[in-house]
Amino acid sequence: MSSKDVILGRVRAALRDTPTPEPVVRDYRRSFPAADLELLVDRLVDYRATVHRVAADAVAASVSGITGGTVVVPPGLPLGWRPPGALPDDGLAPDRIAAADAVLTAAAVAVAETGTIVLDASPDQGRRIITLLPDVHIVVLRPDQVVASVPEAVARLDPARPLTWISGPSATSDIELNRVEGVHGPRHLHVLLLER
Amino acid sequence: MTTFLGMPATAPRGVGHLRGDEPFPRAAHTALADGQLRRNLRHATTTIRAKSGRVIAELPDWQELRSAGSAIKADVLSRLPELLERLEARVTERGGVVHWAADANEANAIVTELVRRTGAERVIKVKSMATQEIALNEALEAAGIQPVETDLAELIVQLGQDRPSHILVPAIHRNRSEIRDIFLRAMPGVDPGLTDDPPALAAAARRYLRETFLSTRVAISGANFGIAETGTLAVVESEGNGRMCLTLPETLITVMGIEKVVPAWTDLEVFLQLLPRASTGERMNPYTTMWTGVTPGDGPQNFHLVLLDNGRSAVLADRVGRQALHCIRCSACLNVCPVYERTGGHAYGSVYPGPIGAVLSPQLTGVEDNASLPFASSLCGACFDACPVKIDIPSILVHLRNQAPHPPAEKAVMRAAAYAMSRPRLYARAQRAAKLARIAGRRGRALPPPLSGWTAARDLPEVPRQTFRDWWAAR
Ligand code: SF4
Numbered sequence: 001m002s003s004k005d006v007i008l009g010r011v012r013a014a015l016r017d018t019p020t021p022e023p024v025v026r027d028y029r030r031s032f033p034a035a036d037l038e039l040l041v042d043r044l045v046d047y048r049a050t051v052h053r054v055a056a057d058a059v060a061a062s063v064s065g066i067t068g069g070t071v072v073v074p075p076g077l078p079l080g081w082r083p084p085g086a087l088p089d090d091g092l093a094p095d096r097i098a099a100a101d102a103v104l105t106a107a108a109v110a111v112a113e114t115g116t117i118v119l120d121a122s123p124d125q126g127r128r129i130i131t132l133l134p135d136v137h138i139v140v141l142r143p144d145q146v147v148a149s150v151p152e153a154v155a156r157l158d159p160a161r162p163l164t165w166i167s168g169p170s171a172t173s174d175i176e177l178n179r180v181e182g183v184h185g186p187r188h189l190h191v192l193l194l195e196r
Numbered sequence: 197m198t199t200f201l202g203m204p205a206t207a208p209r210g211v212g213h214l215r216g217d218e219p220f221p222r223a224a225h226t227a228l229a230d231g232q233l234r235r236n237l238r239h240a241t242t243t244i245r246a247k248s249g250r251v252i253a254e255l256p257d258w259q260e261l262r263s264a265g266s267a268i269k270a271d272v273l274s275r276l277p278e279l280l281e282r283l284e285a286r287v288t289e290r291g292g293v294v295h296w297a298a299d300a301n302e303a304n305a306i307v308t309e310l311v312r313r314t315g316a317e318r319v320i321k322v323k324s325m326a327t328q329e330i331a332l333n334e335a336l337e338a339a340g341i342q343p344v345e346t347d348l349a350e351l352i353v354q355l356g357q358d359r360p361s362h363i364l365v366p367a368i369h370r371n372r373s374e375i376r377d378i379f380l381r382a383m384p385g386v387d388p389g390l391t392d393d394p395p396a397l398a399a400a401a402r403r404y405l406r407e408t409f410l411s412t413r414v415a416i417s418g419a420n421f422g423i424a425e426t427g428t429l430a431v432v433e434s435e436g437n438g439r440m441c442l443t444l445p446e447t448l449i450t451v452m453g454i455e456k457v458v459p460a461w462t463d464l465e466v467f468l469q470l471l472p473r474a475s476t477g478e479r480m481n482p483y484t485t486m487w488t489g490v491t492p493g494d495g496p497q498n499f500h501l502v503l504l505d506n507g508r509s510a511v512l513a514d515r516v517g518r519q520a521l522h523c524i525r526c527s528a529c530l531n532v533c534p535v536y537e538r539t540g541g542h543a544y545g546s547v548y549p550g551p552i553g554a555v556l557s558p559q560l561t562g563v564e565d566n567a568s569l570p571f572a573s574s575l576c577g578a579c580f581d582a583c584p585v586k587i588d589i590p591s592i593l594v595h596l597r598n599q600a601p602h603p604p605a606e607k608a609v610m611r612a613a614a615y616a617m618s619r620p621r622l623y624a625r626a627q628r629a630a631k632l633a634r635i636a637g638r639r640g641r642a643l644p645p646p647l648s649g650w651t652a653a654r655d656l657p658e659v660p661r662q663t664f665r666d667w668w669a670a671r
Contacts, residue, residue, distance in 0.1 A: 004284075004296040007454065008277045009202030010509035015277075018515070021270040028260035028466070043479065091493075094410055094444065114472075114480035127494045128443045128485075132436065150480075151465035159426040159461050160290075162491050165468075165484035170436040173476045174349035174365050175372055175394040177240040177247075183348060183398045184405065185436025185483060 032148035035112045037193065040146055043115025047168030048181050049189040056194050059140055060084075066138060066190055069101025072130050076123020077106065081140060089130050097129060102136035103186075108163075109153045110146045115168065117141065117191065118153060120161040128162055137166075137186040143196050205299070206562040207507035212300040212331045213359075214507075214561050216545015219568035221613050223543040228617075233540050236371045241531045247477025248528065254479070255469065264466045266586040269522035272458060273512060279424040279457045280503060286427025290489020292499040297451075299506045300330035307332060307416065307449055308339045310500055314447050316341070316414040322431065322441040323347035324418025325363060325525055326451045326504055328547040329560075332416070343416070344408055346437035348401050355382035361541030361549060364475055364527040369540050372397065398435075405437070415441035415496070419452040420524070421467060422501070425460045428488045429501070432471060432481050442485045448496035453504050455512075455521040467524060474584035475526035507560035516595040520556045522585045529579035529589060535572055535617050544569060551579035555592040563599045570596035571610035574617070 001009075041051045054062045059081040063071060073086045087100060097103075106124035110117045117139055119125045131137050147153050157163060170185030181187065207214055216223060227233060252258050272279060284294040297303035311319055319336065321327065321343050333343040345354045352367035353360050356378040360366030367375070376392040383404055390400055417438070421430040429450060431438050442448060458467070472481045490499050512518050530536045530550030541549030546557035546566065554573055558566035570593050573579075579589040597611075 002296070003298045003302060006202070006298050007296050007503070007505045007509065008280070010204045010298075010505065011276050011280075011454070011512060013202050014204040014509050014513035014518075015274065018274055021274045022267060024264060024267040024271055026264055026466075028257040028264055028469075047478075047482075098406075098410065111480070116480045121491070121494055128439070129494075132439050132443055150469050151462075154462060154465040154468070159423065159428040159486065160488055162488075162494055163484075163486040164439065165480065165486075167478070167480035167482050169482070170434070171482045172348050172398055172435045173244075174347070174352070174367060174435075175375060175397055176236070177243045177365060177368070177476075178394060179476075179478070180394040180398050182395060183402055183435035183437070184346075184409070184440055 029149065030151050032152060035146040035148040037112070037143060037146060040110060040112035040115060041193065043112065044168070044191055047115050047171075049115070049168050049191055051191045051193055053195060054192050059192055059194075062192055063102075063104055063138055067102045067136055070099070071138075072097055072100045072103045072134060074105055074124055074126025074130060076126070077104065078124065089126050092130070094129060094133065098133040100134045102138055103130050103134045104138045104140070105131055107139050107141050107145060109156050110141050111148075111150055111153045112146055113149050116150075116153070117166045118157060119164045119166065120157060121163075122161070128164055131164065132185060135186055136188045136190065137169075138190040138192060139166075140192045140194065142194050204509035204513040205505075205507070206510045206565075207560045208299050208301060209561075209565070211304070212329055212506070213547045214329060214557050215565050218545070220543055220545070220572045221568060221610055223545060224539040224572075224613070224617070227539045227543045232371070233369050234538060236369055237537055237540050239371075240365070240368050241537050244477055244531045248474060248531070249477075251473045251477055251479050255473070261466055261469055262584055262586050265470050265524075265584060266522060268458060268463050268466060269585055270519070273455065273518060273521055276454065276457070276512070279459055280454060282424040283422050283427060283457050284503075286424070287489055287499075287501050290427050292427070292489040292501055295500060295502045297502050297504045297506070303330050303451060303502055303504050303506065304332055304335035306502055307451065308335055308341065310447070310449055311336065311341050311414055312339065314414050314498075316412070316447075318342040318344060318408075318412050319414045319416050320344050320346050320408060320412045320441050320445065321350075322415070322417045322433065322438040323350050323366070324416070324451060325547060326418045326453050327416060328360060330451070330504070330506060332451070344405075344412070346405055346409070346441060347433075348398065348435055348437075351401055351405075352378055355379065359542055360547060362527060362530060363525050363548065363550070363552075369542070409437075409440040409444055413445050414447045414449065415445040417441055417448065417450045419450050419456055420471070421464065422452055422457045423459075423461055423464070424457050426488060428461065428486050430464065430484060430486045432484045434476065434482045436483055439483055439485055442487065443495050445496055447498040447500070449500045449502065451502045451504055453506075454508055470584035471524055471526055474528040474582070510562070511556070511559040514559060514595075517555065517559050517592050519587050520552065520559060520592060522587050523552050523556065524585055526584055528582040528584060529587075532578040532582045533573075534576060534578070535574060535614055538617050539572075544572065551589045552587070555589055555596065558596055558600075563596055564601050567600045568610055570600055572614055574614045
């Protein structure tokens, strides 16, 4: 008898005579008004992200204003967004990524209510490793990518892709339960919110 | 004998961290005498309660989300076999390998063998209650493999050769200056001028672990959710150590309790709203990673999922007690518990402390092996109100008390102990009365019931005068 059979047999025995549970009632909020960009900005700032409102043709210049150092970019990032000297990820070794000053990516979805940005590893966001090792992460966000709530974000995302939900820079609550920014992930998160 | 193999089984003795060395009242005795511990706990739990209350108040549909979370979990348990098999199928289709572990021994053997096959002598770990429960670190060490805890609080516990005392913040019993002392003593290469400023402590951990993250080929994690419909696993974290472990190594081994499966992708819309607000009191935790099997060219190229029973089927067999398996390990019930706030987590003896531990540990091990835990509560009900998935902990406690193999007198003693511990004035009165009684040589008689029974059993914790005054004044 395999362990799988043992476990499933135990579970079936444990559930004998169990009545069918009540159906799941989903009367929490599932439809929402249009996302409030001001709320998103407020929530991002509250969790120590830095927000820049920029025109679509000013991305590269804004990035150069944030860092003069090496900026890793995913292979599919729009060419017009890249600052001069950007380092495209063509399978860079981890130590080269770690040595870079910053990483610049697009995003998949953002949630206004929680100040969350989700990456789904599309070509304009890249492998998960590139947004993890540099100390500065710069994310470009289009207004149409912002939803009001978590349920809307879940509905937009494809679980077959690797997903990273990011709410502010790396932080910990492990010392006396106070939030302290900056542990292992990027210690600085900049969001370039494009103008409509 | 196959019918016996199919019977729900409790977690085996002799392995894992579900049983304490001494009963709760005696262990609590030690904790109550430690004024520093109580101050640390009080400060931390007060902070988190306020934060959590604020962000929960922002959601107009908190109660509806709780009800949905509870109903989803009840649905999961009622069709667990089907969901587990679906999860297995989806993970396998996407290039993962699924293993089934009937108990701690089997899980430890599977993981150890998987690590051995990679040839790695060191693994990085992201905080996981399941691997603490089965004492995986000890099993790996016995096999010559070094497990490195990467969560800051786990690191503090590991470097301090200490035991975790909270689900979410295992080093909650340590304050900043104690943490600095531990780092100065045990962290290789630490700056001798390290201060106790929390950002400086966090930066020290960052420096210490960076190289380890980049050079370790195998990671071990737990999982907050495993989605049957898609085969997706989710790990919710803060520091980025989770992302490091889930992204950088070649091989990832995830150990997940069988109750962590959820039916559908959409169900995450409920739990991702409940968990961070109840847990760290944030609208959303800094990082959540979700992955489905293996993604070519991105992240670990070998993925193993170990599904763990270790007593869960026995919990499931109890109609009243099974709702303890709804737990999403947010730790809100610990943070509101008046008994936990005074005794801390170590007194519970198990990796699952506080109210959830008082109902989960005895069920996982069988009540006879954790007989005092169902009494480690005053039944005040704060845990039930705080629980984001509406687990009725007080009712399970009462249910388990009736099963506990204690003579009635002893039951009364422990009930009284817990009752008084949650009410400092009563506790103080009991203590004073006990002292008078001792002076008068009439132990116990001077106390009104139910506290009389407690004194008679000589379990009245003695609190040093100074600490007691602090405590009294602080209320
Ligand atoms: S029992 Fe409820 S409150 Fe306690 S840790 Fe589990 S989910 Fe959180």
